[in-house]
Amino acid sequence: MADALERITNLVALLMETRAPLTQQQIVDELEGQYPTGDAAQRGAFERDKALLREIGVPLESEVLGGNDAGRTAYRIDRDRYELADLHLAPDEQAALQLAVAAARLADAQFGLLKLGGDRSSAPVVVANIPELPALPALREASAARAAVSFGYHGSPRRLHPYALLLRERFWYVIGHDVDRGEVRTYRVDRMEGELAVGEAGAFERPADFDPRATFPTDPKMLGDEPAARAEVLVDEPRAAAIERELGAAAVVRRLPDGAVVVEVPCTNLDAFRSWLFGLGEHAEVLGPAGVRSAVVEWLQAMAGAR
Amino acid sequence: MTVRRGPRPTGDRLRRLLVMLPWLMERGEVPVAEMCHRFELSEQELVKDLELAAMCGLPPFVDEMVDVFIDEGVIFAGVPRLFTRPLALTAPEGFALLAAARVAMQLPGADADGALARALHKLAVALGDDAVVVETPQPPAAAAVADAAQRSARLHISYWSPAADRRTEREITPRRVFFEGGYWYVIADDQLSGEERTFRIDRIEHCRLTGVVDPRREVEVPHGDSWFADDELPAALLRVPAGGGWVAERYPTRSVQADGDGWLIEVTVASERWLRDLLLRLGSEAEVVRPAEWLGLGAAAASELLRRYERAGSDGS
Numbered sequence: 001m002a003d004a005l006e007r008i009t010n011l012v013a014l015l016m017e018t019r020a021p022l023t024q025q026q027i028v029d030e031l032e033g034q035y036p037t038g039d040a041a042q043r044g045a046f047e048r049d050k051a052l053l054r055e056i057g058v059p060l061e062s063e064v065l066g067g068n069d070a071g072r073t074a075y076r077i078d079r080d081r082y083e084l085a086d087l088h089l090a091p092d093e094q095a096a097l098q099l100a101v102a103a104a105r106l107a108d109a110q111f112g113l114l115k116l117g118g119d120r121s122s123a124p125v126v127v128a129n130i131p132e133l134p135a136l137p138a139l140r141e142a143s144a145a146r147a148a149v150s151f152g153y154h155g156s157p158r159r160l161h162p163y164a165l166l167l168r169e170r171f172w173y174v175i176g177h178d179v180d181r182g183e184v185r186t187y188r189v190d191r192m193e194g195e196l197a198v199g200e201a202g203a204f205e206r207p208a209d210f211d212p213r214a215t216f217p218t219d220p221k222m223l224g225d226e227p228a229a230r231a232e233v234l235v236d237e238p239r240a241a242a243i244e245r246e247l248g249a250a251a252v253v254r255r256l257p258d259g260a261v262v263v264e265v266p267c268t269n270l271d272a273f274r275s276w277l278f279g280l281g282e283h284a285e286v287l288g289p290a291g292v293r294s295a296v297v298e299w300l301q302a303m304a305g306a307r
Numbered sequence: 308m309t310v311r312r313g314p315r316p317t318g319d320r321l322r323r324l325l326v327m328l329p330w331l332m333e334r335g336e337v338p339v340a341e342m343c344h345r346f347e348l349s350e351q352e353l354v355k356d357l358e359l360a361a362m363c364g365l366p367p368f369v370d371e372m373v374d375v376f377i378d379e380g381v382i383f384a385g386v387p388r389l390f391t392r393p394l395a396l397t398a399p400e401g402f403a404l405l406a407a408a409r410v411a412m413q414l415p416g417a418d419a420d421g422a423l424a425r426a427l428h429k430l431a432v433a434l435g436d437d438a439v440v441v442e443t444p445q446p447p448a449a450a451a452v453a454d455a456a457q458r459s460a461r462l463h464i465s466y467w468s469p470a471a472d473r474r475t476e477r478e479i480t481p482r483r484v485f486f487e488g489g490y491w492y493v494i495a496d497d498q499l500s501g502e503e504r505t506f507r508i509d510r511i512e513h514c515r516l517t518g519v520v521d522p523r524r525e526v527e528v529p530h531g532d533s534w535f536a537d538d539e540l541p542a543a544l545l546r547v548p549a550g551g552g553w554v555a556e557r558y559p560t561r562s563v564q565a566d567g568d569g570w571l572i573e574v575t576v577a578s579e580r581w582l583r584d585l586l587l588r589l590g591s592e593a594e595v596v597r598p599a600e601w602l603g604l605g606a607a608a609a610s611e612l613l614r615r616y617e618r619a620g621s622d623g624s
Contacts, residue, residue, distance in 0.1 A: 004317045005356065009324065009363040013389050017365055056322040057397030083392035087429045096423035097430075100411030101404070109407040112400030115326050115393040119345055125456045127528050128410045128443060128486035137398035140405070144435030164438035167406075169489035170557070190556075212440050238474060241512050242467055245447065278587035281472065281580065285615055297616050302591035303609035 007034040008049050012058065016082060021063055021074030050075075058082065084115055094118055103127050130167060133189050135196050139174050140165055145201035148179065152193035160185070161204040164212035175212045177204065186216050231267040231292045236260045236283040243280070267292055274299065320356055323348070328360065328373065328390040336383045357382065364389070401434045409441040415453035415484070443486050446509035452493050456481035461498075461519040465512040470578035475499065478517060479506070482526045488557075494526050543582055544573045544596040551589050558585075571596070583608045 010031050015022065024046050028035045035042050053060050059081040065072045089097065094117065101109045102121035105128070110120065135151075142149045143162040150159045159179040166173045171188055178185040235243045237259030244252055247263055254262040267273035274296065277284055286293045323346055331337065343353050357375050364372030364387050374385040396404070408427040411417060418424070448464075455462050461480045468475050479495035482503075486492075490507055497504040503526065542561050547554060548569045555563045561573040576582045579601075586593060586605030595601045 003359050005320050005324070006359045006363060008317065008321055009360060010365075012325070013363065013365050013387075016389055052318050052321065056318055056325075057394060057400075058325075059395075082394060084395045085433055087433050089426055089429060090422070092422040093426035093429070096411075096421065097404070097408060097426040100408045100423055100426075103414060104403075104407035104410045106403040106407055108397075108399040109403035111322070111326075112396050112404045114346070115396060115400070116404075117330070123528070125482075126414050126416070126453050126484045128414065129488075129528075130406060130410055130441070130486070132403075136406075137402040140402045140439060141398050141435070143438055164440060167441040167443075169442075206438070210438075212438065213442070238472070239467070242510065245512075246509075275588045278584050281584050281587075282612055282615065293616070297613065299590055300587075300609040300613045300616070303587070304606050304613055305591075 004045075004049075007031060007045075008052060010034065011049055012053070012077065015060070015075055015077040016079050018076055021061070021065075021076040023065070023069065023072045023074045027075070087116060089116065099124060105129060106132065131170065131172060131190075133172055135189055135192055136165065136172060138196055138198060139189065142198045143174075143176075146204050146206070147201045148199040148203045149174075150197045150199075151187075151195070153187055153191065155193070158185075158187070160187070161206075163206045163210050165189070166212040173212075175215050184215055229267050229289075229292075230264050231273065231289065232262055232287045233265050233277065234260060234262050234285045234287055235280065239280055239283045262287065270295065315352065322394075324356055324360055325390065325394045327357075328384075329393050331375070331382065331384040332391060334384075336381055339377065339380050339382055342382060396434070402439070404430055405434060405439050406441065409439055410443065410486075413441060413443045413445075414486075415445055415450045443491075446491060446511070448511040448514050449484070449491050449508050451514055452481050452508055452511070453484045455516070456484050456493065456495075459521045459523050461517045461521055462514045463517050464506075464514040466506060467510040467512060469510070470580060472580055474512065478519075479504075480521045482524060483528050484508070485528045494528065496521070496524070541576045541598070542573050543576050543598065543601055544571060545589075546571055546594050546596055547589055548592040551593055554585070554589070579604070587612070 011027065014027065014030055022030070024043070027046070028042060035045050050060060059078055060075060061078055062073050062075050065074050097116070098113060098118045098121045101113045101118070103124050103126060113120075139149065139162055141147075143164060146161075148159060148161055150157060152158070160174065160176045161179065162174050162176040163184075164175050166175060171190065173186050174189055174192075175184065175186045177183070232253060234256075240259055240261045243263060244261060247265065251263045251265065252261050253264050256262070265273065265276070270292070273292075277286065277296070286296050327342070327346055331342075339350055339353065342348075343350055346353070348356075354377060357377070360373050361375040362373075372387060373390070374387075376383055405427075408423060408430060411423055412419065412427065452462070454460075459480060459482075461478055463476070463478050466475050466477060467473075477497060477499035479493075479497050481493045481495045483494045484491065485494070490509065492505050492507055494503065494505050496502075497506075545551075545554070546566060546569060551572075552570055554560075554574065555570065555572050559575045561575060562571075563573075564571050574582075574585075582595075582601065583604055586595070587608055589605075593605070595604060
């Protein structure tokens, strides 16, 4: 039997050229001698071919026929959907995109670039490794098409109008209007559970002034439903300069003669605050408010007592 | 060129062929070697697929058959009117191209109004209004370090070394700069240790050019956790409560398994100090299972830190 590549290439040509959709039987007849004989083998080979076309992104359309052929499925490929639209990239734009793809090191971007006529660049000096997740392409398409999505999260179903995707720190977030909760919510894409279902296009409008960066604070110490709170922290000299750079000079409340600084830090989210604090090891001490200081002391006492 | 083993899946071959045919037709003739390089195929693989394609089309019309022949290392092609355009971008390709362009727009030295911005705009129009936002915030030293890496220029830096818990002064020659897991790093030749080292750029407190320019040297940027999950580093097995699962998301691990409501996580330990600070953040509900030398590490660290708090309000709050 012929190489499957030859048969599938012919299948693509046939389904792109046909005016009327073709049934499996018509296809087998047209591609004479290329499918195996015997019903089961033929059906199996045709199913594999269809799956393979869909896997590589060929827009295979199917419809169930009426009339004499009632109940049979027929297939064709819409040439307009099949063919890549020309982006009309100028040479310098093409070159810039090529460098971007080399810097971001995403395999799918490399292949997309080939389709756009670009080539591979040698590795640039500055590169970025960003996390890839299987749900991201479908979420982006849903967001662009304004289609609602549904998925599981912490064990319960969610329905969302996805406004945007945001990569912050090391995580991808999808931000949108939660249909059941009636407000803008943020979900970690890597924590989504179950199948992602995408609804019809044009299901919602995104607010014109929507900015995903502004929907939740960059600083995890400010996250949470508690009222905003701040703590004063003494940072010893060895880490003082780094912390001042991290928080900005405006956060410095006092400077001590030995080079230490007292800084004001958000502590709305106590877990995130503690995590930041202990990242400084023994070089930091909470001075106040008293409630935050005693919470840290109790945390340490529980640990010390667990010895 | 990438070397593969075993038969290539038909899907991969078809995916490539549907891009190769329109490209070939536009070029008319092209050296085999050039095409192999571009499409990452060996000469044998390329010739095999093109010979198969040469039999494809819609018989009996000759103008609808793929016409390819290879002569003295050059491919000559006439492709029917069927395969004149590549297959449209798939969802993963569209997403990855947009993400790559958005990431590159944020790299040190990117030009916000330049060619990349224009390319990105055309891409976003073609793929539909997207709203993919990427944040790769740069520490203050990033631009200077990236510039030095481009030129192999040696820098003097003040660096906070977490393992030693102190600031060090050293000269480094930056080679490659990379973003991974929320942080920027530089791989550099470190004069202090005489070895190639990786530094976190946000821990560089000051840097200045020394005026020395070293010979160029190529170094590889690792992908994923591989650069950190060094087999030479020790590991520790931790038992953490349900809320401690973030450890596995945030740090390189050797194994993760559910343990009742919580987790048993084996982490790679960059330094004892790092493990100590991690235990402080996890609190009393987490414990080290092994090795024995670290069983009491968390409690000891907490006791030591408590002494500081017991010296009643050292700054008179």
